[in-house]
Amino acid sequence: MARKVAIYARVSTEHEAQISALENQVQYYDDILSRHTDWTLVDRYIDEGITGTSIHKRDSFMRMLRDAKEKKFDLIVTREVSRFARNTVDTLQQTRTLKTYGVEVWFTEDNIWTMNDEDGELRLSIMATLAQNESKKISQRVKAGQMISFKNGVLYGNGNILGYDRVGDKLVVNKEQADTVKRIFELYLKGNGVRKIQDIMEQEGRKTATGLTRWQSGNVNRVLQNPFYCGRIVYRKQYVPDYLVQKKINNHGAVDKVYVEGTHEKLVSPEDFDRAQEIREKHRTGKRDKAGRLLGQSPCKNIWGNKCVCSCGHAMNRRVAHKAKDGSDSFVYQCYGQLRTGTPEGRRKKGLDTEGICDNSSFMGWKLEVQADFIFKKVLSNKEAIYKEAMAMAQDVAEVKAPERNDKEMLERNMRQIEKFNRQIANLVDMCTEGDISREVFRSKKKKLEDQILNLEKLNDECRQRVLELEDNEAKDRRIDSLSEFIRMTAFDSRAKIPETVIDNFVDQIVYDHGVFKWYLNPAYGNEIYSQATSDWKKKQLQESMNDKVLLPACTSTGSYS
Structure with missing residues (x-):
């Protein structure tokens, strides 16, 4: 039977690349294709240097799923289950999804065909479980090895540390850079602020760790807060909470950090470093959480x-x-x-x-307010056009079936239920492999769970569509409210201040360049651009002009943008 075929391969580590080079894998699949003359190769999907524990980190894998949905091929050939995924749930979910697209997967080493083999999914589940367990054991071995490395003061990473040169696996003092580090601490302990130190570094012609002569405050701060300079090495500044997800997050106390005394040469004394931290702590301002950590800046409310x-x-x-x-x-x-x-x-x-x-x-700031007054009261003063715009948007909203307001909650609830069913399927696999239930019972119970998952996924697709419609309607509702507010405002007081809701809903961006403002309005007004020069504006004169109802300097339309 003629088939359209896709190849999927993954090389995850340098060691693996050495023993099973990508060229060898390509040759492996070429040999298979040569034995099936009725197969047509559509594409090769290859991920290099990517972990197998999470499919979302694999660009080629995700592209392959998208192409499968578009029915560009009907068979995926891959070497073994561990090449496809080391997460049992991912493996089962993706092969089931591919089935709904009419795409079969052939695991050549394990000789598993996901559609034709009667026991294919059972064997696939067993192999995927073994692969996931192997990933867990590898993660545990890596962590155990890391703890030994921590105690021995092994340096991780290959980034630049100002003051040192990397020679093999050691850091050796770079005299010129070390003088810069010492100078920064000296200036800071004498009472100079970070910005002042930044200027002095440039005045003295000193270079950053990357060789730049232009300094930023971040360059100085990184030096001042790095305990490496006083001989201390801190491990676990970041950690991976889930070996399946493989995503590093900053460690704010969730796991214990490891502190060791390094064998490298110190550039500042521990006493001076600690004094610098005390000064930094006194200078730090802002809101803190319950653990005492500074919170990030909140979004601009203006x-x-x-x-x-x-x-x-x-x-x-x-x-x-x-x-x-x-x-x-x-x-x-x-x-x-x-x-x-x-x-x-x-x-x-x-x-x-x-x-x-x-x-x-x-x-x-008053220049922005004056321009807003001119643009929204003069340029957009055609109330009839504004009314028609509002009615058109209202009609669009009315024609769309009102979505359920709890769809987002339903989506979350369904996803939790799907995860629960997938865990139950995994448990059934374990029970079947242990001989606790027969294959007939396994197939029957698994079929029921799969049908429930399929129904929930269909419901989720409908929920997602309604959520998109709801968000679109809510955006239109906000615009209608803004237009209504604008009409009411100008009807009773021509000098009333433009409401922020009007500006927020109808202005995409304002670009300022040497006295000239360009206002980019959103699609509700044809993506118009209005330009206004303000260099010669005087506040008092403009206020008098507005009080006398004299037209302000012309704010001109310069076309539209996409």
């Missing part, structure tokens, strides 16, 4: 901070410029890149180079 970006690509930082007599704040916006490097003028005064430094000007 509407202009979310919408406005510098022409160099950085976000704009907002800070208070001054307080008015009525207690209100006036804000100024500046490129975040300049906060890290300094402005060109500031760098010139310090004798630092300005090449590649953003030279964009800062601006006062």
Whole structure:
């Protein structure tokens, strides 16, 4: 029978690449294809240097599943179950999914055909379980070996550490870089801040660990917080909680860190390092969690901070410029890149180079508010068009069947149930292999569980579709509410402030470049771009013009974007 065939191969480690080179695997499959002259090779899907415990880390594997769904082939040839996956649930789920696409998998070494072999899934389950157990044992052996390495002070990784050169498996002091590390600690302990030290490093022509002459505050902070410089080695800064997922996460106390005294040469004394940490702790501000760790910055809550970006690509930082007599704040916006490097003028005064430094000007926040007033009250003042837009969106929402509000909860509940059924199937496999139940009982019970899983997956597909429709409707509802608010606002007070909801729903982005603002409106208004030059604007004059109902300098449309 003529068949369209795909090949799947995986090489996971350097050792394996040596004993079973990829070229050898290609030849292996070529030999198989030569014996089946009625087969047509569609594609080869090969993952190199990727773990087998999780399919989601394998790009070629995921591409193969997508192509299978599009029915580009009807047979996958792979060497053995451990090449396909070392996770029992993944193996069973993916082969079942492939069956629904009409795609069979042939494991050549184990001689398992997932469709034709009567006992194929039972044998596949047994082999997948063995492969997963082997992965677990390997993980345990690796962890045991790591503990021995920790105690012996073995260095992991191959990254650069400022102050040292890597010679074989040891780090040897680099005198020039070591002087830089010592200088950083010296300056910090004398009361200089990180930003000041950053400038001094550039003034003195010192280089970072990667050989750059341009310093960032992060370069200085990494030196100050690295205990390696005082002779201490810290292991388990990150750890892998699940050997099947193989995803590293930062260790905030979930597992014990390991501290050892290294045999490498110290660049600072433990006493000076500890003093530096005490100073750093005093200077650290912000909210902390229950364990005392600093929490990350919360998303910007200011509407202009979310919408406005510098022409160099950085976000704009907002800070208070001054307080008015009525207690209100006036804000100024500046490129975040300049906060890290300094402005060109500031760098010139310090004798630092300005090449590649953003030279964009800062601006006062009231300029954004004035432009918003002009754009939304003048350019979009056609209330009839706005009303038609709102009615069209409302009609779209009404025509779509209202989704269930608890679909997300149902999805989560179904996924938990599917996992439960898969565990039950795995238990049935164990019972069958141990002889506790017959193959007939195994097949019967497994069939019932598989049917339940299939029904739940169909329900999930319907839920996902309704969730997408719900999210789309909710977005339209927000726009309708914004339009309604805009109409009500301008109907009773032509000088009312533009609501943030209107700006949030109808402005994609505002790009600022040396006094010129470009407003990118969202598709509700044809992806329009409005440009406004503001360099010669004076706040007092503009306020007088607005009070006298004089038209502001023209904000012009410059076309649309995609």
